[in-house]
Amino acid sequence: MLYLDHAATTPMRPEAREAMAPYLDADFGNPSGLHAPSRRAKDAIESARERLAALLGAAHPLDVVFTGGGTESDNLGLAGPCLAGSGRGGVVISAVEHEAVIETARFLGRLGCPVRVVPVDRFGRATPGDVAAAVDESTRVVSVMAANNETGVIQPVAEIAAAAREANPAVLVHTDAVQAMVSLPVNLGLLGVDLLTVASHKVGGPKGVGALVMRPGIELEPVIHGGGQELGRRSGTHDVAGIVGMVAAAEAAVFDRDRFGRDVGEARSRFEAKLTAAVPDVVFTIGAGADRLVQHSHFRVPGISAETLLIRLDGAGVAASAGSACQSGALEMSHVLAAMDLPAEEAAECVRITFGWTTSPHDGDSAAAAVATVVGDLR
Template structure:
């Protein structure tokens, strides 16, 4: 199996698995010894995770994943601040659907478009906040194309126009390959999901800058400082912290191997396929993403052929019930439906070797044989 869908999910790192296997069954909300042990493990993981993004332990809220964290960030902050929402047309569905929910509840929502390369204009985002209290949610990097958005510039532009605006970024795709520091970014809220960098599924976190108010979406026992009730998944959280540490230590090696693999992959395809397009600016996309368009070739046929040969790739987000449909991201970038159906996403990860780039290119060339 040649796995090239790491943007959808990554294999579990051995460090995360080992950490999770050592965890007992205690409920951290109890008062006896078993519970206290679980509580100690939970808080240790919180401190370690916080340190890896430049946050304080009290600013970390553990959730059931990235989607929940995005919902809590967007809906929770907009309700608490009685604010409008400003987001972009290429956001993850977790943000766009949260914004749509708020629109139905009476909140003003403005969706800012992008250019052909998938980039958001900071000045357009800032202008959209001028009407009153606003929550701004712009992703750090796109989950389909890997295009990196200028979060620092967006924060600066927004703060000039609307100093009280609340800024959220979904950094789910970024952490595995780039350092994440909340003060450098300047955001108030930030989302991570463990399974995108070698941690377990079903666990994520939301960074909440001290002083930022949120209305909780899940009510009950008041866990996670009252922002996310329910017994915490201690094993998953400990596994997430271990995966974060492993990813941070491995980043230099990761960038070298993945960068070489992508270079080989794209170079071979460019040389072999007339008219091949690589979507997104070369110097403003994550190193692990390669989003390509092969004119005249339908992506669903290519994916089926690749799968038969043991190669796992995708046509876009894996968060839409497994359907191969026209991507809202590509539509926002100006692709026609026919062009969008010619696009493929290959995403490399921590298990990738440089030789995988060559193997992937050969597999694609064989898969499209006879289709053009």
């Protein structure tokens, strides 16, 4: 099988598996207890917290909140500050955010928080000026993703953060760095943000675990209430193995970033060059038009629907996707492509191929050959 859907999820890195093993077995204690097995589990979490804080530029380990994944971190990153102190702070988001951000903003809107959605250009980028224009006195959180999950387009987050603060120095800037973290340097300082969301399973850790990393002193209203773990910011018994695995995977991904960039970059160049040679009318949505993550290729073959192409590719042992499948697996019109002003007929043809840490440069050739064969058969 040729797996080309690493943005959906990527295989577990061996470093994560090895780090997790003791906590799935002998060191099974609940970290919130008073005995030795609990202490071992708690030590593992606090060591993971220190390492993730260092990796993502948090001033203090306690500025890391472990969560149940990227979705939950996004919820907490927006709702946490907006609802803190029984407030109803406003949010400003870009039109191409992940559903975890968009739906949280909608939820906050239903609670009475002012919500503004900033449009994007034809490559899916929000401009600092448009974001600043949407910020006003009521704005508490601005959330713009580091890179888009469908197209891989990179947002000018640091410039957006600076412009937003100029418009209102009290705003907090959150970024969803779930897709960016595997191939770009990601930390609070570099991105100039106050809150940052990461997810384990996109960097080679287990699913169902993530983190929200913050600058010091940010008050959060929890979105999950209960026993008061994570200083009351996120209740629930910790997934010890998951947390340890996420941090091991994140460290391995950072260590592996240069090699990843070379191999994946080579695979994508070969894929796009060979597919263009074999199917001259193929259209790459982003191409050289904007900065994009090295692992993403987003394209359409005129006259062939994404659904048809993906089903045929699956039949040929190739796993790819169209950026937006809903829970049932059916393809929906992508809000990202709609915001980029792509006509619905073209959006319905768009396919996303994403390479990952297990990709070799040669996989780019195989991917192009597979797509070209399917297109040839269909035509």
